[in-house]
Amino acid sequence: MSQAEQKKLDLLITGVGGQGAILASDIIGKAAVTAGLPIRAAETHGMAQRGGSVVNHIRVGNNYGSMIPKKGADLLLALEPMEAVRYLDFLKDGGIVIMNTQPIIPVTVTSGLTKYPEVSDILDFLSEKYIVKAFNADDLAYEAGNRLAMNVVMVGAVSGYLPIPKETLLESVKALVPQKTIEVNLRAFEAGRQKVEES
Amino acid sequence: MTMREYMLGNVAIARGLLEGGVQVIAGYPGTPSSEIIDTLAARKDRDYHVEWSVNEKVAMEVAVGAAWTGVRSVVTMKHVGLNVAADPFMTLAYAGTKGGMIVIAADDPSCHSSQNEQDTRRYAQFALVPCFDPATPQEAKDMLPYAFEFSEKFEVPVIFRPTTRISHGKSDIELGEIPVEKPAPNFEKLLDRWVMLPKNARPRHTHLLSIQQSIEDALAESPWNSLELKSDAKFGVIGAGIASVYAKEALTELGLDVSYLKIGTYPVPKKLILELLETVDTVLVFEELEPIVEEQVKMIAQEAGIEVSVLGKTNGFVPREGELDVSAFLEVLKKTFDLETEAETSGKSLELAPRPPALCAGCSHRATFHSMKKVFGKDAIYPSDIGCYTLGIQSGTVETTLCMGSSISVASGLYHAGEKRPICCSIGDSTFFHSGMNSLLNAIVNKANITVTILDNRITAMTGHQPNPGVGYTATGEPTVQVSLEELCKAMGAEFVSVVDPYKLEETQEAFKAAKEFEGVAVVIARQPCVISGKRAGIRRNPYVIDPDKCEGCKQCIKFGCPAIEFNEQNKCAVITALCSGCGVCAQICKFDAIQEVKR
Numbered sequence: 001m002s003q004a005e006q007k008k009l010d011l012l013i014t015g016v017g018g019q020g021a022i023l024a025s026d027i028i029g030k031a032a033v034t035a036g037l038p039i040r041a042a043e044t045h046g047m048a049q050r051g052g053s054v055v056n057h058i059r060v061g062n063n064y065g066s067m068i069p070k071k072g073a074d075l076l077l078a079l080e081p082m083e084a085v086r087y088l089d090f091l092k093d094g095g096i097v098i099m100n101t102q103p104i105i106p107v108t109v110t111s112g113l114t115k116y117p118e119v120s121d122i123l124d125f126l127s128e129k130y131i132v133k134a135f136n137a138d139d140l141a142y143e144a145g146n147r148l149a150m151n152v153v154m155v156g157a158v159s160g161y162l163p164i165p166k167e168t169l170l171e172s173v174k175a176l177v178p179q180k181t182i183e184v185n186l187r188a189f190e191a192g193r194q195k196v197e198e199s
Numbered sequence: 200m201t202m203r204e205y206m207l208g209n210v211a212i213a214r215g216l217l218e219g220g221v222q223v224i225a226g227y228p229g230t231p232s233s234e235i236i237d238t239l240a241a242r243k244d245r246d247y248h249v250e251w252s253v254n255e256k257v258a259m260e261v262a263v264g265a266a267w268t269g270v271r272s273v274v275t276m277k278h279v280g281l282n283v284a285a286d287p288f289m290t291l292a293y294a295g296t297k298g299g300m301i302v303i304a305a306d307d308p309s310c311h312s313s314q315n316e317q318d319t320r321r322y323a324q325f326a327l328v329p330c331f332d333p334a335t336p337q338e339a340k341d342m343l344p345y346a347f348e349f350s351e352k353f354e355v356p357v358i359f360r361p362t363t364r365i366s367h368g369k370s371d372i373e374l375g376e377i378p379v380e381k382p383a384p385n386f387e388k389l390l391d392r393w394v395m396l397p398k399n400a401r402p403r404h405t406h407l408l409s410i411q412q413s414i415e416d417a418l419a420e421s422p423w424n425s426l427e428l429k430s431d432a433k434f435g436v437i438g439a440g441i442a443s444v445y446a447k448e449a450l451t452e453l454g455l456d457v458s459y460l461k462i463g464t465y466p467v468p469k470k471l472i473l474e475l476l477e478t479v480d481t482v483l484v485f486e487e488l489e490p491i492v493e494e495q496v497k498m499i500a501q502e503a504g505i506e507v508s509v510l511g512k513t514n515g516f517v518p519r520e521g522e523l524d525v526s527a528f529l530e531v532l533k534k535t536f537d538l539e540t541e542a543e544t545s546g547k548s549l550e551l552a553p554r555p556p557a558l559c560a561g562c563s564h565r566a567t568f569h570s571m572k573k574v575f576g577k578d579a580i581y582p583s584d585i586g587c588y589t590l591g592i593q594s595g596t597v598e599t600t601l602c603m604g605s606s607i608s609v610a611s612g613l614y615h616a617g618e619k620r621p622i623c624c625s626i627g628d629s630t631f632f633h634s635g636m637n638s639l640l641n642a643i644v645n646k647a648n649i650t651v652t653i654l655d656n657r658i659t660a661m662t663g664h665q666p667n668p669g670v671g672y673t674a675t676g677e678p679t680v681q682v683s684l685e686e687l688c689k690a691m692g693a694e695f696v697s698v699v700d701p702y703k704l705e706e707t708q709e710a711f712k713a714a715k716e717f718e719g720v721a722v723v724i725a726r727q728p729c730v731i732s733g734k735r736a737g738i739r740r741n742p743y744v745i746d747p748d749k750c751e752g753c754k755q756c757i758k759f760g761c762p763a764i765e766f767n768e769q770n771k772c773a774v775i776t777a778l779c780s781g782c783g784v785c786a787q788i789c790k791f792d793a794i795q796e797v798k799r
Contacts, residue, residue, distance in 0.1 A: 017556060025369070029205040033371045039205060040335075041369035045230060045312070051762050052556030064448035065335070065441060066368040069525035085549055106554040107593070110757055110765050114552040125549045147777070 007037055007163040008061035010068045014087050015079030016104045017049040020151030023176060025056045027155050028162065031172035032060050035164045042066035055087050060163055077158050079151065080104050081122045097130045098157050098196065100137035100150065133199050140191040145184035152185045156192030202374040208336035208365045209234035211372045215343030220378045221273055223265035224249045225258035227633065228662035229277030230312040231366035232305035236275055237663060240674035251665050251674045254633040255280035259287045266300035267393060268384035271347050275303040278319050279602065290395050292326040293403035295354040299347035306362045308487045309522035316520060318488035319360040323465050327407050329414050330358040330465040332440035336370040342423065353410055362441050362487055415466040423463030426471045428478060432458045435479040439486035442523050446485045449528040467495045476505045483531065484511035487523055510535060558590050560763035561780030563727035564654050567701040568594035569759060571623055571652065574711035579621040582609040586627035587661045588654050593760055604634025611647040621715055623650040628684065629659035629667040643692045643720045650714040650721045653684055656729040664732050688722045695721035702727055704787045730780045740781025741796045747772045749793035756785045
């Protein structure tokens with residue numbers, strides 16, 4: 001594998017509008033630039049997407065378009081369990097899924113139109129073809145000081161796989177989260193990173 | 200040392216405009232274009248005028264005025280916005296400009312947030328105006344200073360057409376210099392240019408046609424078109440705009456030995472196309488939306504008498520609708536070269552619940568729709584419009600959505616057609632100022648009998664909270680007049696105007712009842728700030744909780760459809776989650792008094 005190959009990573013972030021997928025992708029993107037790597041990303045925008053299913057494509061070390069081809073992603077970072085499954089077409093066989101196990105129940109379920117699958121079934125399903133690292137990132141964020149830091153827990157969780165030094169990612173966290181919440185977010189990042197290192 | 204920064208495509212576009220020395224920017228918000236003006240308006244060191252106009256036509260005319268003084272101007276909108284601005288735009292092509300003028304119309308393949316997939320390049324052909332079609336956010340930024348110069352050289356406006364993945368894609372961007380010196384405005388009274396009465400328009404049409412060849416020749420030489428001929432390659436690929444990078448990635452991945460032409464401008468570079476056609480047997484055209492390059496390629500081949508087979512959208516090799524990507528290109532290659540398609544690995548599947556975007560917890564539109572439905576019932580007809588509230592389709596109170604501002608006029612049409620059922624239409628505050636005002640005036644003057652609900656959340660929420668004439672400040676945050684919706688409606692002749700707080704269900708329902716009884720056009724203004732902008736402005740409400748002892752499990756609150764209310768099947772009891780924003784509407788809906796505010 002050449003030096004350039006090693007610095008290439010296609011990452012998909014999935015979740016629910018309002019969970020902070022864009023901030024998570026921004027942290028990685030800004031850090032990539034600092035690390036001198038080309039970076040492309042595509043994201044779902046729009047206020048009305050709140051509560052809806054969202055997906056971000058992030059391509060580190062890439063000079064083409066921002067969209068990851070089907071079965072092209074090395075890694076899937078899911079901020080919500082059901083959203084881990086929705087975009088699996090993009091993940092390559094044997095790819096890695098890092099998943100927050102805390103479900104967000106869509107209105108289609110609360111209103112009784114459909115059912116939310118059991119999280120254990122989702123885990124079984126994913127484990128058949130992929131390497132799965134799953135844990136409750138909402139709880140880790142709460143322990144770090146704020147539930148809203150869940151997205152940064154997840155960035156910490158994926159940090160070990162990125163071709164970007166940890167210190168650069170932490171600088172990026174500090175630069176992008178609200179000033180008052182830097183400490184909480186740094187703890188959140190560490191908690192996520194540790195969780196994946198242990199597993 | 201060159202500066203590199205990680206930025207959103209629209210931020211890169213804003214940067215490109217600055218590097219091009221822009222002096223006036225006007226636009227109307229529309230996904231995926233909105234962040235261009237948001238970015239320029241938020242800059243502290245501004246030496247330019249930037250505004251959110253009330254609609255795209257008005258914005259276009261503001262930019263025209265500026266360009267006629269010789270300064271560089273820009274108008275921004277989404278693709279459908281150009282339909283609204285088409286009237287001034289088509290004639291502007293004749294009149295032309297002095298200062299460089301760029302019309303940015305962002306296309307949205309696959310309708311990520313739009314009502315159709317129209318291709319702005321068709322407008323370029325229609326108006327005989329050049330169009331720039333960037334392949335990456337970096338190219339988008341770099342193209343803009345060039346586009347200004349191009350516009351000035353030929354004294355015509357130019358179109359710049361990013362697509363969703365350019366506008367909302369992010370990339371590391373290499374920055375250029377922002378000029379400090381800018382020309383002073385100087386309006387020259389060129390009556391034969393600026394007054395398009397027939398005597399002047401006819402020769403301007405002739406002039407516009409006469410410069411087409413020079414425009415085409417200049418574009419062919421531009422850095423946005425490039426040809427890579429492979430010796431002996433009998434297969435050629437033409438990629439246009441963003442589709443060109445998808446094609447390039449796939450070709451590199453597969454290591455295919457084909458000739459490749461990248462196109463980034465319209466009119467297309469005929470010379471380069473001819474050069475390619477002369478060396479290959481087959482050419483595959485890959486472009487987003489309409490088969491515009493493909494049609495040109497066929498015409499060029501026919502004119503030159505070249506026997507070549509052209510694969511693309513018209514013969515089904517490339518999908519005509521939706522968005523393209525690398526996978527789509529690989530599919531086409533497989534079809535073309537009869538390559539093995541990887542067998543779909545069959546595994547067990549998992550049933551997923553759909554997760555459509557929903558109105559936020561505590562959104563006042565949901566409360567308004569609830570009251571509307573309660574009073575007007577299932578039998579009524581509910582025309583609506585374009586904004587967050589279009590999501591009210593889940594409440595059963597959005598039954599038509601055509602284009603910005605159409606809700607009131609569609610309602611009038613339904614009434615005048617002889618519909619006997621009650622008609623209650625809805626429109627947002629920004630949309631009302633955009634073009635709903637004209638429709639209301641028309642409905643009143645022509646004696647429609649309808650109820651018009653203005654969903655006034657004090658902001659243009661859907662596109663990211665841009666100000667409108669009702670909020671009292673401009674794009675840059677300066678205080679300005681705050682236009683009163685109720686006074687405006689009364690001035691247009693509305694005899695029934697009622698302002699209500701949608702969080703107060705009883706009050707709102709009383710107003711709807713009176714409006715329903717009213718003979719003529721009744722206006723109900725449901726006013727409550729958007730929960731997101733309200734929270735940012737410091738509005739704090741106490742959340743609500745459900746007392747499990749009092750909850751009878753009737754699910755009335757669940758039916759309200761607030762994302763903060765869930766049902767616990769085990770205890771047969773509803774629960775309110777941390778999403779609660781404290782609007783208190785569910786407490787009014789509960790018949791068992793089981794929902795209460797958390798007192799702090």
